[in-house]
């Protein structure tokens with residue numbers, strides 16, 4: 001498996017380390033030509049407004065959107081989730097618009113309200129895994145075909161639709177590899193089908 005990590009900003013190195021720890025290769029993606037040569041892509045956390053602007057400036061927005069709509073497995077963590085969402089509740093912007101969810105940016109407050117917690121996500125692991133939230137969004141509306149994978153305090157913080165996976169939290173900032181393992185297994189299944 002060769003996984004691309006969108007590498008404009010944010011938690012790039014951490015995702016690369018987790019993918020490599022699972023014996024798959026990870027490549028930094030900075031331009032649209034590189035999109036043809038990967039089995040899946042991760043959109044890391046960071047600042048969605050900045051990453052969104054860079055997606056436009058590098059002419060990546062349209063080809064990346066097309067690849068995802070044609071089945072390229074994608075996982076957006078935190079800002080990555082905001083970039084994939086159809087609607088952003090507290091912003092007039094939207095970016096890739098490939099998953100029918102509405103997200104609320106900075107839904108838990110500012111940097112000092114960042115927190116972590118352990119939760120059981122049965123599709124991902126039989127054990128509780130640590131979830132780290134940093135100026136995180138959560139999902140306020142799920143389209144009817146979108147599956148909620150995990151709720152924290154009643155709000156959906158992980159969801160899946162076809163080849164698209166979104167999480168409010170950052171598994172790459174913990175030692176736990178289960179979420180990356182899960183994404184790789186989704187990529188393998190989708191590449192085969």
Ligand code: GLN
Pocket residue numbers: 044045046047048049077078079080082105106134135136137
């Ligand atoms: N608050 C950021 C945003 O709205 C996301 C934070 C993160 O990715 N850790 O883009």
